[in-house]
Amino acid sequence: MPETPSAPAPDDPTSEAKSAGRREPPSVRSPKPSWLKVKAPGGDKYKHIKQTLRSLDLYTVCEEARCPNVGECWSAGTATVMLLGHTCTRGCRFCAVSTGNPRGYVDPREPEHVARAIAQLSLKYVVLTMVDRDDLLDGGAAHMGQAVRALQRRQPDLLVETLVGDFGGRLHDVETMVSSAPDVFAHNIEVTRELTPKIRDRRCSYDQSLAVLEYAKKLAPERFVKSSIMVGLGEDEASVCETMADLRRVGVDIVTLGQYLRPTEKHAAVQRFVTPAEFAEYERVGYELGFAFVASGPLVRSSYHAAEGFVQAKLRPGSTQSSSAGTGANADAHWASADAALSLNGAAGAVFEEGAVLEDRNSGLISPASLVRSRGRG
Numbered sequence: 001m002p003e004t005p006s007a008p009a010p011d012d013p014t015s016e017a018k019s020a021g022r023r024e025p026p027s028v029r030s031p032k033p034s035w036l037k038v039k040a041p042g043g044d045k046y047k048h049i050k051q052t053l054r055s056l057d058l059y060t061v062c063e064e065a066r067c068p069n070v071g072e073c074w075s076a077g078t079a080t081v082m083l084l085g086h087t088c089t090r091g092c093r094f095c096a097v098s099t100g101n102p103r104g105y106v107d108p109r110e111p112e113h114v115a116r117a118i119a120q121l122s123l124k125y126v127v128l129t130m131v132d133r134d135d136l137l138d139g140g141a142a143h144m145g146q147a148v149r150a151l152q153r154r155q156p157d158l159l160v161e162t163l164v165g166d167f168g169g170r171l172h173d174v175e176t177m178v179s180s181a182p183d184v185f186a187h188n189i190e191v192t193r194e195l196t197p198k199i200r201d202r203r204c205s206y207d208q209s210l211a212v213l214e215y216a217k218k219l220a221p222e223r224f225v226k227s228s229i230m231v232g233l234g235e236d237e238a239s240v241c242e243t244m245a246d247l248r249r250v251g252v253d254i255v256t257l258g259q260y261l262r263p264t265e266k267h268a269a270v271q272r273f274v275t276p277a278e279f280a281e282y283e284r285v286g287y288e289l290g291f292a293f294v295a296s297g298p299l300v301r302s303s304y305h306a307a308e309g310f311v312q313a314k315l316r317p318g319s320t321q322s323s324s325a326g327t328g329a330n331a332d333a334h335w336a337s338a339d340a341a342l343s344l345n346g347a348a349g350a351v352f353e354e355g356a357v358l359e360d361r362n363s364g365l366i367s368p369a370s371l372v373r374s375r376g377r378g
Contacts, residue, residue, distance in 0.1 A: 026270050033273050035298045036259070049121070056117045080127050080163075081114055083147055084140045088131040090201035094190070094230065096263035097131060104135050106143055115150035118158075124316065125308050126151065127186075129163035134203065138176060139167035145180035152181070159183045159315060161226070163302060169208040171215050178219045184254070184311055185216040186226040188302055189247060192239040199233060199268055210250050217251030224292070224311060226254040228302035233260050234271040237278070241285050253292040254307050257282050258300035274298065 084106065091099040107113075118126055128147055133140040141164075148160050161184035167173035178185055189209045191199045196206040209227075217225045227247050231240060240257070247255055257279065262270050279296045286294035293310040 026273065033275075035276050036261075036273070052121055056120065080129055081118065082129050082131070083110055083114065084130045084133050084143060086131065089134040090132045090203060092190075092200045092204070093268040094199055094233070094260060094263075096267065102133065102135055106136070106140070111143065111147035111150040114147055115154050118151060119154045123155075123158065125159040125161070125312055127161040127163055127308070128182075130165060132165040132201075134168060138173045139165060139170065141167055141173040141176040145176055148180040148182050157316070159308075159312060161186055161308070161311070163188070163226075166204065166208050166212050168203070169205070169211060171211070174212050174215050175219060178216050181220075182223070183315060184224040184226055185213075185220070186228075186254075186302065187212050187216070188228040189213075189243060190228070191230055191233060192235045192243045193246075194239055195233055195235055210246055213247065213252055214250035221251075224253045224314075225251055226256075226302075226307065227252050228256045228258070230260040231257060231274045231282075232270050232272055233268060237281075240282060244282070244286055244289055244291075248289045248291060254310070255286055255291050255294055256300050256302055256307055257286075257294075257296040258302075259298040 085102055086098060087100045087102050088095070088097045089099070089101060114128075128144065128151075130140055130144055136143075144162060144164060148162060151158055151160055160182045162177060162180075162182040163186040164177055166187060167177070187209060189206065190196070190204075193206045196204065213225055213227060229240065229243055244255060259274055260268075260270060262268065276298060279298060279300075283294045283296040286296065292314075293307055295307050
């Protein structure tokens with residue numbers, strides 16, 4: 001009788017990559033491949049950030065979504081600030097943020113409160129993000145602009161990135177946002193053209209997102225424009241490359257690519273786990289297309305701090321001592337120089353090396369969650 005082939009060793013990376021690349025969609029509880037495992041959070045810097053946020057009565061999605069990068073980012077002094085509440089007026093299939101109608105509520109104290117809080121953290125780089133607010137006439141653009149200006153008044157040397165929605169495609173609201181002079185204007189394309197109507201809210205549009213990014217670059221060509229792509233939702237390599245080419249064509253300088261992780265069974269299914277080798281190829285293509293910086297890796301998120309480290313090195317060359325910036329297969333090795341970036345946004349669903357499963361309640365690269373909110377406001 002012919003011998004029965006022995007099963008491949010569990011730690012065989014070739015076998016694991018083939019398994020992760022198979023077309024059978026994994027479930028929320030499916031075992032994750034080794035490249036989605038991270039160290040449990042800890043360290044003095046992590047503890048300091050956590051204690052400081054608590055003292056300011058602020059809470060981050062880094063904890064609430066149990067993000068896989070929380071230990072790495074907080075140890076590097078990182079987190080992300082969310083404005084305009086925690087109820088989004090849109091319902092994208094990748095995002096677990098509550099959907100509803102805030103009925104025009106805005107906390108007018110929020111911009112100054114956030115600016116005071118960030119000043120106490122002595123940061124050099126901060127990312128401000130937001131939920132979509134279609135219930136507001138300007139989509140929240142003026143409020144976000146006020147927050148940028150409040151930060152700049154308190155800390156003139158602070159680098160500010162804004163990760164915003166599409167403002168319904170209203171270019172005058174994009175201009176309101178850009179006129180507040182953030183150092184980086186970020187808006188995420190999210191997925192490929194073919195997947196946009198299936199994954200994003202019906203009020204979102206692939207071409208609308210491109211138009212927002214193009215207009216932001218036209219208004220301030222000297223500043224960085226940034227976008228992000230999720231993979232693992234059923235796209236093919238050609239469509240990802242096409243999306244990167246579209247982003248570069250409209251003037252985007254920085255692009256990040258990372259693995260989509262499903263928040264719950266109600267959300268869009270992960271079709272497959274994209275391998276580190278594939279992410280490395282996307283990185284190569286990105287640089288070939290002319291992007292100034294590409295962060296591409298399984299655990300990369302839209303506000304991934306390697307990208308912030310790049311911006312710091314460019315705009316504040318004397319403020320950092322850069323180590324090698326890992327992208328592609330090594331994209332999750334952070335810039336040691338990015339210790340002042342306040343940015344982490346996105347999915348969990350990884351596994352700590354100690355074995356604790358991280359539930360992905362806020363999936364995707366850009367998911368506009370309540371990243372930092374003040375309890376008991378208003």
